[in-house]
Amino acid sequence: MYKITLYGILLLMTACARLDHVQISDIDQSQGSLKPISVKVSEFAIELAVIADVSSRLATNHNTQNSLKEIRDILALMNMGPRTGNPVFNDNYAENVLEQLYAQCPTGKITGLRSTREATTYGAVSGEIVRLNAFCII
Amino acid sequence: MSRFLIALVALVTLSGCVSLNSVSLTQVPNDRNNLISSTAHDWLFLGFTSQNDFVEEAVNGLKEQCKGGKLTGILTKHQTTAYVLVFKREIIASGYCNKA
Amino acid sequence: MNINMKKLLLPLLAVTTLTMMGCTHSIHMVHTDGFDGQMPTASKAKYIEARSEQNVVLWFADDTDYVEEAKDKLMKQCNGDIRAVSTQYSTSHGFLHWTNKILMKGVCVSS
Secondary structure, three states: OHHHHHHHHHHHHOOEEEEEEEEEOOOOOOOOOEEEEEEEEEEEEEOHHHHHHHHHHHOOOHHHHHHHHHHHHHHHHHOEOOOOOOOEOOOOOOOOHHHHHHHOOOOOOEEEEEEEEEEEEEOOEEEEEEEEEEEEEO | OHHHHHHHHHHHHHHOEEEEEEEEEOOEOOOOOOEEEEEEEEEEEOOEOOOOOHHHHHHHHHHHHOOOOEEEEEEEEEEEEEEOOEEEEEEEEEEEEEOO | OOHHHHHHHHHHHHHHHHHHOOOOEEEEEEEEEOOOOOOOOOOOEEEEEEEEEEEEEOOEOOOOOHHHHHHHHHHHOOOOEEEEEEEEEEEEEEOOEEEEEEEEEEEEEOO
16 A cells, blocks of 8 residues: 555656647738637546556555456457557547637637647546647737 | 468458558638649658658649649548558648639 | 455456446547638538548558548538638547547638
């Protein structure tokens, strides 16, 4: 229990930022002043197979170790496929980002749209983020 | 049995597995009569490469087909086909060419 | 941890595993384009979207035509310009298989 708590605290202190995809669109500064606007949506992500694997290594009881290894293998088989970052349990979290962005721009003129797919990771747990930054032409 | 296994292994090896790396679609025009497309690829052994110049090939291919025109509604796919130790990276781009 | 807790832990983990199986997803990228210029008035603009999927078993996939499928579905909904286009590529994970998904959205501006 002590080891689990210690490793957990260490993981929480070693948060990393990760950048997966960046896109920058045209920036038009000729139509007026620019006001920065931004939308960020994120979803809790966890790699359960890694958690099970780490738990099996930390377990002291041999039977518990074997059971956790089996759970790790089942999880890896059950959630197979390409992934960017840790998997999430809801894939709808980024569907309304554009509507949210437009809500921040009263003139409806948007330029310099930057779209990034990033994350803040704490080992096997992370926040998977889709961020849209742009300028609203006032 | 062994011939069957060899044939099966050959079939699996040569069929390849295609995966999509990235996709993008730009603003689509009203006039969509002239669709043009261009592809470019390169081969990697064990995933090693030192350059990505094949991307420009796809862009130049599109430009060649739409000289003096405006190219919009560009759909770009970057995909990889895996054949055991060898990978084929491909850019497939298509768009609508409008010449005023 | 007492014996009762230990006895409960593994069944609890097993139930959690079964509940969580095949439930994970991953958004790979979101691409946007066509935000230049002012958005048209509500009477001339219509929000459209199109989705397509591809089921893949153990990495065996012949093509990526589901992308063109989504694009064609989007085009069919609009005879005018399509602006503010966004493309989302994601994967839903499963047991020895997964589903690649494309979601394309845009604003159809009637001429």
